[in-house]
Amino acid sequence: MSDTTTDRRGATASPKISVRDVKKTFTLKNEEFVALGGVDLDIADNEFVTVVGPSGCGKSTLMNILAGLDEPTAGEALVDGVAVDGPGPERGVIFQQYALFPWLTVRQNVEFGLKTAKVPRAERRERADYFIRMVGLEQFADALPKMLSGGMKQRCAIARAYAVNPSILLMDEPFGALDALTRVKLQEQLLDTWSQEKRTVMFITHDVDEAVFLANRVVVMAARPGRIFDVIDVNLPYPRTEDVRLSPEFGELRNRVWHSVYHQSTATAGSSDHRTASSSPTT
Amino acid sequence: MSTVTDRTVSTPTPTTRTGVKRSRLLGSRSSVLVLNAISIIGGIGLWWVLALNGFQLPTPPEVLEKGIALAQQGILVEDIAASLGRVLSGFLLGSALAIPVGFLMGWYTIGRGLLEPWIQFFRTIPPLALLPLVLVLLGIGEIPKIFVIFLAAFLACVISTYQGVVSVDRTMLNAARVLGAKDGTIFARVVVPASTPFILVGMRVGLGSSWATLVASELLGAQRGIGARMQAAQIYYDLATIFVGIVLIGIFGLVMDRLLLLAESKLTGWQERR
Ligand SMILES: Nc1ncnc2c1ncn2[C@@H]1O[C@H](COP(=O)(O)OP(=O)(O)OP(=O)(O)O)[C@@H](O)[C@H]1O
Numbered sequence: 001m002s003d004t005t006t007d008r009r010g011a012t013a014s015p016k017i018s019v020r021d022v023k024k025t026f027t028l029k030n031e032e033f034v035a036l037g038g039v040d041l042d043i044a045d046n047e048f049v050t051v052v053g054p055s056g057c058g059k060s061t062l063m064n065i066l067a068g069l070d071e072p073t074a075g076e077a078l079v080d081g082v083a084v085d086g087p088g089p090e091r092g093v094i095f096q097q098y099a100l101f102p103w104l105t106v107r108q109n110v111e112f113g114l115k116t117a118k119v120p121r122a123e124r125r126e127r128a129d130y131f132i133r134m135v136g137l138e139q140f141a142d143a144l145p146k147m148l149s150g151g152m153k154q155r156c157a158i159a160r161a162y163a164v165n166p167s168i169l170l171m172d173e174p175f176g177a178l179d180a181l182t183r184v185k186l187q188e189q190l191l192d193t194w195s196q197e198k199r200t201v202m203f204i205t206h207d208v209d210e211a212v213f214l215a216n217r218v219v220v221m222a223a224r225p226g227r228i229f230d231v232i233d234v235n236l237p238y239p240r241t242e243d244v245r246l247s248p249e250f251g252e253l254r255n256r257v258w259h260s261v262y263h264q265s266t267a268t269a270g271s272s273d274h275r276t277a278s279s280s281p282t283t
Numbered sequence: 284m285s286t287v288t289d290r291t292v293s294t295p296t297p298t299t300r301t302g303v304k305r306s307r308l309l310g311s312r313s314s315v316l317v318l319n320a321i322s323i324i325g326g327i328g329l330w331w332v333l334a335l336n337g338f339q340l341p342t343p344p345e346v347l348e349k350g351i352a353l354a355q356q357g358i359l360v361e362d363i364a365a366s367l368g369r370v371l372s373g374f375l376l377g378s379a380l381a382i383p384v385g386f387l388m389g390w391y392t393i394g395r396g397l398l399e400p401w402i403q404f405f406r407t408i409p410p411l412a413l414l415p416l417v418l419v420l421l422g423i424g425e426i427p428k429i430f431v432i433f434l435a436a437f438l439a440c441v442i443s444t445y446q447g448v449v450s451v452d453r454t455m456l457n458a459a460r461v462l463g464a465k466d467g468t469i470f471a472r473v474v475v476p477a478s479t480p481f482i483l484v485g486m487r488v489g490l491g492s493s494w495a496t497l498v499a500s501e502l503l504g505a506q507r508g509i510g511a512r513m514q515a516a517q518i519y520y521d522l523a524t525i526f527v528g529i530v531l532i533g534i535f536g537l538v539m540d541r542l543l544l545l546a547e548s549k550l551t552g553w554q555e556r557r
């Protein structure tokens with residue numbers, strides 16, 4: 001496989017998200033570090049894309065650029081054909097560390113974005129309650145985050161992101177800190193809400209199973225420099241039930257993704273960055 | 284982890300500090316209270332024994348008697364009012380200025396660049412060391428005393444507020460930004476609440492510092508005040524009055540500290556207990 005990072009499916013008619021040769025370098029003590037070395041990716045409207053790859057390969061960096069929290073060194077990120085310039089309410093972000101406001105109750109957290117959008121009080125309340133119900137936190141609407149478990153916090157963060165009705169959801173390892181059981185539940189719940197209210201989702205994860213289970217398409221990244229290594233289509237039907245999870249097709253895809261993530265050095269044998277990719281762990 | 288973090292963390296990390304305190308209390312509240320009582324009674328007993336055995340100390344009953352006598356003459360109330368008036372006005376003015384200045388330093392690079400050298404410089408000078416200068420410039424009335432107290436409170440609180448602002452979790456700021464918040468909203472609805480625990484810690488330190496500065500400033504030329512009373516008593520070798528002063532200073536300091544602690548637990552109860 002060459003080190004070109006073109007999305008093999010080619011561009012769809014009008015991609016919702018479009019990343020064009022995005023590069024990102026960080027300068028650390030007058031040493032340049034290439035976090036992203038030319039990434040091209042198109043994500044179609046209502047598509048669910050998962051991104052996997054070794055630690056430090058630039059997944060979060062890519063997401064931050066799409067979220068408008070960080071700027072690319074070169075190239076551009078387009079949303080609906082318009083270059084990203086700062087964060088916007090049409091792009092909801094869910095962080096790995098929940099990032100709830102600890103001094104606000106669950107309901108106030110969910111209302112935060114509505115308040116900044118100056119949604120009138122009554123409507124705000126109604127919408128917040130709707131999404132709190134959606135994630136099953138209605139009994140904790142008036143609780144502070146410190147009283148919630150990790151999974152509940154993450155559900156609250158999901159409700160908060162959904163409440164402003166973004167057409168894009170960017171999720172950075174949102175279930176990373178959760179136990180397996182909660183994780184599976186939230187995955188199913190996420191797909192449930194996604195099929196009810198279609199949105200374009202970019203979901204970063206470390207977990208190969210999770211990547212395959214959720215996605216229309218799995219993007220595998222590689223490190224040093226951060227780049228897209230492989231794109232694997234997941235042609236499994238939704239809703240993704242337990243049967244799907246246990247099917248041989250799922251297993252096959254899972255193996256492919258697994259191989260792509262964990263045997264990048266053998267697969268890239270011959271490419272110029274082979275040595276750096278396989279040696280020295282990333283930060 | 285408790286004692287280690289308590290001691291070694293020089294910059295206040297309010298979460299862990301209060302967390303530790305609370306969990307200790309929760310552990311065995313009543314047994315701690317019993318130990319406290321034993322310790323206090325034991326301490327007073329020791330004082331009594333020493334006083335009766337040749338040390339030049341007044342006994343506890345003598346101090347109590349003296350206190351009652353001073354109270355009946357109305358002197359005590361006057362002194363307390365004078366001292367509290369000074370400390371509260373200095374402390375409130377100092378904190379009131381420290382909070383906006385601390386925010387300015389934490390939030391704007393310009394503010395930090397311009398103010399930090401001065402704050403860092405004056406922080407190394409005990410406010411009392413400025414007293415001679417202040418007395419020369421401002422005379423010997425109430426103003427110089429309040430000014431040094433103000434300075435003590437201000438310096439303690441400004442640093443803490445500043446630290447609170449700069450240590451606001453980046454992800455939290457980003458979370459607000461992606462929810463559509465602009466700078467003003469982020470400041471009012473994220474930075475201010477997130478730094479409240481730091482501000483309150485700063486105010487507590489500031490109060491302690493104000494109180495210490497007060498007494499010393501009163502030792503230098505004041506008519507009334509607990510410090511002035513002690514100074515006068517020193518001339519007449521009136522140890523009992525000095526003891527009354529010490530006990531009062533301790534009690535009032537403790538009460539004010541507890542009041543702030545109460546405010547802290549009310550305002551920052553949202554913090555995770557770890
Ligand atoms: N602000 C920064 N300054 C310097 N280097 C950075 C910065 N942010 C990220 N990097 C570097 O860029 C690389 C990619 O980081 P990024 O956080 O995107 O990785 P990641 O794929 O999300 O990893 P993980 O799976 O561990 O979260 C890392 O090597 C990291 O050290």
Ligand SMILES: [Mg+2]
Binds near residue numbers: 059060061172
């Ligand atoms: Mg990451």
